[in-house]
Amino acid sequence: EAEAVRERNLYRGSGESNTTHYGQDLGADRIQRIWASLKQSAELDARRASVRAFNAGSRGVKRGLAMTPVKFGISFTATWLNQAGALVLVYRDGSVHVNHGGTEMGQGLYTKLRGVAMRELGVREESVRMMKTQTDKVPNTSATAASSGSDLNGQAVRAACETLRERL
Known part of the structure; x- marks a missing residue:
């Protein structure tokens, strides 16, 4: 086999x-x-x-079964690339703007990061607005690659929200 x-x-x-x-x-x-x-x-x-x-017992249709090991590295091997930043703004009306360095390309990054901000700040979904990625807001971003976009940017959003909670 x-x-x-x-x-x-x-x-x-x-x-x-x-x-x-x-x-x-x-x-x-x-x-x-x-x-x-x-x-x-x-x-x-x-x-x-x-x-x-x-x-x-079947001449035309056949079935198969396989067990295959897969080695898939997560993140970048150059550790300095494993960085992210976020700028989270909370306004007097309770609205929240989340800026981050990730690129949305169909993987649900904005949805995930919105969820992080909602949980960390205790606000509802309609209060959180995800801003498009801009280097004047969050500079020196790493590539959204190597299955790390949600993890790196999610932790950056979490840390920013945590800092805001401590200050409020």
């Missing part, structure tokens, strides 16, 4: 820690334990037997 080849190619539990090319320490045998746990919880052997039985 293909999974056997994939399993042989996992980071090896040599009794020493495994480190990825971008410096993440995986521990000695963590990947093998996760792989075995997933095979068991997914009932891979039983499901594979079911697929084989179906395929044996």
Whole structure:
């Protein structure tokens, strides 16, 4: 089976820690334990037997089943790129303007950051206005990439709101 080849190619539990090319320490045998746990919880052997039985009885339609490890680094390996900023303004009428350095490209960034501001300031959705990203408001922004836009900018908005709460 293909999974056997994939399993042989996992980071090896040599009794020493495994480190990825971008410096993440995986521990000695963590990947093998996760792989075995997933095979068991997914009932891979039983499901594979079911697929084989179906395929044996079907000439035209076939089924397949695969278990594939994926290594996907989150964030930037150059740590100085893992930065974000936010400018949050609270007005006398209770309205809030949120400026941040992220780029909305269909991932729901504005919605997520609005939710952060709402939670941190205890205001309703209609009170929070998301401003378009402008470098005169939030300079030196990192790229919205590497699956980090929501995390980095969300923490920047949270920190700005926290500072405002302390001052109010």
